[in-house]
Amino acid sequence: MNLRTWIGAVCVFLLPCGLAAASAVDAIAAHKHQGVASCSNSVCHGASQVFRESHVMQNEFAVWQETDPHAKAYAILEQPASREIARKLGLGNATEAKICLDCHADNVPAAQRGERFQLSDGVGCEACHGGAEQWLNAHADKSVKHADNLAKGMYATDDPVKRAQLCLSCHMGTKDRMITHRIMGAGHPRLTFELDTFTWLGRPHYAIDADWIERKGEFSGARDWAVGQGVAAANLLDQLTDPKAGMQGIFPELVLFNCFACHKRMSDKSWGPRQGTGLGPGVVRLYDANLVMFRHVLAAVDKSAEARVLEQTRALHKATTESRDATLAAARRLRATLDELLPRVAQHRFDGSSLNAILADIEADAARGEYRDYDAAEQAAMAAQSVIVAFENTGTIDKARADALKARLDGVYAVLKNENGYSMSGFQVALKALKNGAL
Ligand code: HEC
Ligand code: HEC
Ligand code: HEC
Ligand code: HEC
Incomplete structure (x- = not known):
């Protein structure tokens, strides 16, 4: 057995090594x-x-x-x-x-x-x-x-990679458990998920206290957000490249594409360039909100990796306008990059300076027009929320300041109230006010 297969075997059988392990669905049913x-x-x-x-x-x-x-x-x-x-x-x-x-x-x-x-x-x-x-x-x-x-x-719900894989197996679907566009077309609500926000939505039946940390290790909501974005992006690429999940007849499975690329009024005339796609007008876009978010994660972890993910994401978008083969090749390249980066993200300590870098990166992207579509804006709002809560939890800011920022965050969410009436310029203004209050 060479070193690589040996490490692979250890990952699968002994350690939670993230993406290399059995699927969450299989582990739950074992x-x-x-x-x-x-x-x-x-x-x-x-x-x-x-x-x-x-x-x-x-x-x-x-x-x-x-x-x-x-x-x-x-x-x-x-x-x-x-x-x-x-x-x-x-x-x-x-x-x-x-x-x-x-x-x-x-x-x-x-x-x-x-x-x-x-x-x-x-x-x-x-x-x-x-x-x-x-x-x-x-x-x-x-x-x-x-x-x-x-x-x-017992499933490791405390491990953010494992938890993300588990939640996403229902909240996004996987290649073996698809929520298809046909199900959406029949009236199923659009799915949206963010690990940190959704872990604490409603009334949790657990408390992360000193005792929990002693038994299970460090907890960081910002890290959960970061890991959740990487796992979701990887999951989308796995669905896209799967021969049975990725295609429906002559069309690719539409649930993997941006809902708002097709579902908008023809009178809108709202097209504009986005650095994250590099695409021209009139093109159906892949759902890339998690990839956009993962870039913001990398702003805190490794700036050169952020540039690489941007370049490979743009290459993937371009490939979707060429052929299925080109798309598969570009998706696999990007997937390998995510595999390489995810363990580093899972180990990163999201301190005050990391959080500042993330918030600044989100706002700069917003100002550049990256959040034209509602679904990416929705993810950006949840990201900002995760960062603000983490500012408070890491002691970077005091409670009064946190409360002031939460009021501005309410302003960000207010712009997102109605997905059909979403205005990018309103979102840019609200996000800028939030950033200016924080940094
Ligand atoms: C939707 C997924 C989900 C369901 C359903 C669920 N749990 Fe949990 N549970 C979690 C998560 C996530 C945590 C927090 C992470 C951790 O401690 O592993 C948790 C934590 C716990 C904890 C605290 C563990 C600790 O070490 O402090 C207990 C106990 C628990 N759950 C019991 C239950 C019981 C009993 C039920 C059914 C009545 C249940 N859970 C249903 C996801 C779930
Ligand atoms: C086996 C599938 C399954 C798994 C695993 C699962 N969920 Fe869910 N979750 C659902 C379904 C289905 C609903 C909708 C139920 C309803 O509307 O009553 C839901 C609803 C929710 C809601 C309420 C959403 C809202 O809009 O108010 C939250 C929050 C949530 N899940 C969080 C999680 C988290 C966090 C995890 C992982 C720890 C998780 N779920 C794992 C199937 C799942
Ligand atoms: C990939 C997992 C998945 C599949 C497959 C799926 N659902 Fe869901 N469904 C969810 C989740 C997750 C939610 C909650 C969404 C949220 O609130 O964020 C949901 C929400 C719903 C709701 C709205 C619930 C509410 O509280 O308003 C209905 C109705 C529904 N599902 C019916 C169905 C039916 C019928 C099917 C089979 C055709 C189906 N679902 C298949 C995951 C799934
Ligand atoms: C490539 C374009 C495209 C994308 C991307 C797309 N859809 Fe659709 N959608 C369509 C078409 C075409 C129909 C069928 C309309 C018809 O039957 O008249 C449809 C139908 C629907 C319907 C039913 C509408 C009705 O009048 O009954 C819903 C709901 C829906 N889509 C939701 C979604 C969601 C959610 C997403 C993203 C996850 C999405 N769509 C992505 C093209 C798209």
Whole structure:
């Protein structure tokens, strides 16, 4: 075995080496799922109040059941909106269609379902934490280390690369679990995701405190944002290059392209050049918001790598106007670059100067006209939010200053309220005000 294959083997079998490892969907389904009922005993995770002397809150089940949208993900499939989508697609019952269940429930194969498993539990504990077959009995013992649980098939939701892969397997789709443009066309909402924002949206059933950090390691919301962008960009390229996911007849799969490139009023006349694409008018553009964001990440990590990603992204956009072969070659080049950079991003410490560099880079790109499309602007707003929160959490700014910046951030979000009435110039003004308040 040479060094390369040896490292590969270690990555796959022993260590969470990010993109080289098995897919999140496979890892989650590797062991039998015991069902939410196996977690919800009142002395386990079904307490009505937070247990103070425990490592974890122990009321996770109540929080999930009462406030977490994942608990209602299956019930959504019984609603009229889902029935309508399924009818338009000729799928029969949405509650029986694999394509819907894969993301709206814990749809592991029948052989992986224990006695108390119920599909109607929706996106339950094990859909994120992995099949509990081997760790259920042991993991509550205080002497058991996190690493022991992981070795028995618990999913590493604490590792930002792994968490991004997990969330994106439903919030973006993957080559094996696609949300297609046909599903969108039947009325499914457009999907959008940002790891840091979405990890804290709603009422979380976990707290990242000193005890968590001792057991699981450092936490950084800005790093989560950065990693999430890299993983999402890689995921898009994997879908694009996959022979079965990337094409639909003579057209490429349209869900991989920018929705707002096609869905806008003909009277708009809003075209303008973008440095990130280098394309002329009248061209269908790839969905590149995550690649744009990943460039801003690199502004803090490695400026020359930022220039390389820009150059390779432009080459990819150009290739889409030439041929499928040219597109595949350009996508694979860019994918290899992401593979090389992602581990560095995951290890980077996002301190005050990194955060400043990111915010300045986003604003400069905005001023240059990079956020013509709503979906990239939406990502830029979530990025700015992640940076502002990190400013506060790293002690770079005090609370009064953070509150003032959050008020300006509200101004940024206000411009994004209506995706059909989005105005780039309004966004530029709001983002500039935010940057000027921060730097
Ligand atoms: C790749 C994963 C994926 C697939 C496949 C998928 N969904 Fe979804 N669906 C989601 C996610 C994620 C959301 C939540 C989006 C958000 O709020 O950001 C959602 C939201 C919805 C909503 C809106 C829910 C609400 O609260 O308003 C409906 C309705 C829906 N899905 C029905 C379906 C049906 C029917 C199918 C099968 C044809 C399906 N979905 C397939 C991931 C998926
Ligand atoms: C949508 C994905 C998702 C679902 C569903 C989910 N969790 Fe979590 N859970 C997470 C994430 C992300 C974290 C925070 C990262 C970490 O601690 O690993 C977490 C953290 C936890 C923690 C704290 C771990 C610690 O070390 O402090 C417990 C306990 C937990 N979850 C239990 C549950 C239970 C019980 C359920 C079902 C009732 C559940 N989770 C459902 C994603 C999920
Ligand atoms: C098995 C699929 C699946 C996985 C894995 C998953 N989600 Fe979801 N998520 C969904 C679906 C489906 C919905 C929509 C449910 C609804 O509308 O009730 C949703 C909704 C959400 C929402 C509410 C969105 C909104 O617009 O209010 C948040 C936040 C969220 N997920 C975060 C996460 C995070 C963070 C992770 C990873 C730790 C994750 N999800 C993993 C399927 C999934
Ligand atoms: C290459 C152009 C193109 C792109 C990119 C594109 N669409 Fe479409 N979309 C179309 C066409 C063509 C139709 C079919 C219109 C018809 O049937 O009359 C359509 C239909 C739809 C419909 C149904 C509209 C209706 O009147 O029922 C929705 C919703 C939709 N698309 C959403 C999206 C979303 C979300 C994205 C991005 C993820 C997207 N589209 C990307 C071209 C595109």
